[in-house]
Amino acid sequence: MMTSVLRLPIAENSYQLDSPEFAALLDTLTTEFAATAEQHDRDGSFPHRNFERLHELGLLGLTVPRALGGLGANLAQTARVIAAVARGEPSTALVLVMQYLHHASGRQAKWPQHLLHRVVEDTLRNGALINALRVEPELGTPARGGLPGTIARRTPEGWRISGRKIYSTGIPRLTWLGVWARSDDAEPLVGSWLVHRDTPGISIVETWDHLGMRATGSHEVVFDDVLVPLEHAVEVNPASAAPELDASLLLWMSVLLSAIYDAVARNARDWLAGWLEERVPANLGAPLSSLPRFQEALGQLDAWLFSNRVLLDSAASGAVPPSDAFRIKYLVTNTAIQVVEKAIELSGNPGLSRSNPLERYYRDVLCSRIHTPQNDTILVNSGRTAFAARAAKKASLSGVAGISTITAKDAS
Secondary structure, three states, X not given: OOOHHHOOOHHHOOOOOOOHHHHHHHHHHHHHHHHHXXXXXXXXXXXXXXXXXXXXXXXHHOOOOHHHOOOOOOHHHHHHHHHHHHHHOHHHHHHXXXXXXXXXXXXXXXXXXXXXXXXXXHHHHHOOEEEEEOXXXXXXXXXXXXXXXXXXXXXXXXXXXXXXXXXXXXXXXEEEEEEEEEEOOOOOEEEEEEEEOOOOOEEEEOOOOOOOOHHHOOEEEEEEEEEEOHHHEEEEEEOOOOOOOOHHHHHHHHHHHHHHHHHXXXXXXXXXXXXXXXXXXXXXXXXXXXXXXXXXXXXXXXXXXXXXXXXXXXXXXXXXXXXXXXXXXXXXXXXXXHHHHHHHHHHOHHHHOOOOHHHHHHHHHHHHHHOOOOHHHHHHHHHHHXXXXXXXXXXXXXXXXXXXXXXXXXXX
C-alpha cells in the first residue's frame, strides 16, 4: 500500500533534499521497488509501476533546473536517490540515471528553447522519459570510434531518419529519443536528432534477454524514414569537428552509474550477513556468524564498501576533478563485483540458488563492466595520460636546464 503521508509535491518545490523526511521517503521507495524486483528479473518485464510512482512523487524531474520548474538537485543529492532506487530495483535506477543525465546536461541549453521547454514540461506534467539511442549492430558502441549507420536525410519537409539501434535502455517507456545519426550532406553532420516516440515509422523489436539488469527493456529500435522537423537536429556538428565533451557531465555519469552497482553490492552484503546469522549447522550448534572466519570476512566486505563510499562521496562533493571521473567508475564497480563474488564464495551453493537474491545481485553487478567506458579504455587512457605527463615534465626540465646554461654563458 502506498504511503500518502510521504508524498512531497514537486509543484510547490517543497522537497528538502537533505532532510530526514526525504531520506525516509527514499527508504520507502527502496522497500516498494524491492517487492517486485525478483519478478521483473524472472520474466524480463519492464517496471512501469516504479516510474509511475516516481512521477507521482515528482522525482522524474529531480535534475531539471529549478528555473524550469524542477528540483535542481546537485550530484550528491542525485546519487542518493539513485542508490535508494537501485537498492530496490537496479534496472529502474539505470533508466533513471539516463533521465537525470539528460536533464542535468548543460548542452540542452543550446537547443531551441521551445523544444527544451516542451521536453521539460512533458517530464514534469506527464512523466516523460528521455534517453540517447546510440549503439548499432554493425558499429557497436560509438565510444570506440566510427560514424553511425543511421542516416538523417534532408528533405523539404524535414529530416527523414532511417537506421537501427540496439541496447535502447528504457524504450518500453521512453517518450523522447536522442537518436545518434549522420546527415546525408557531402560533409555529414554527426550528432543527436530529437525524436518523439510516437512519430510514425518507429518500431520496437523485443530482443532484450540479458544475463543481468533484465528489467531495463533495452530492446532494438528500427527507424524507417521517420520524419522530424529540421530544428530537431539539436546537437550536431561536422564529422570532422572534435567531439564536444562535457567534463562535469562525465563526472555525473561515472558517479551515478557507480552508485547503482555499489547499491547492488550493499544488498549482497546485507543478504550474506542475514544468512550467516540464520545458518546454524548441526555440527556447530551456533550460527555461522559466531565464527571468527565469517566475522573477518564480513569485516572485509564492509572495508571494501567503505572505500566505495569514500570515493563516491568525495566525487559527488566536488573533491575529485572531472579528469579522474572514469577512475571512480573503475574502482567502485570493480570493488562492487569483488564484494558480491566474495559473498557467493562464503555462502556456497545457497548463494547461487535462484531462490535467493544473491544470484540475481551477481548477475546484475557484472553488467557494470559493459557501461561506457569499459575497463580497458579507462586504463589505457590513464596510462597514456601518465606517460604524456612524464614527457611534458622531462621537456620542461630540459627547457629549464637550457635556459640555465645560456644564463651561465651570458654571465661569463
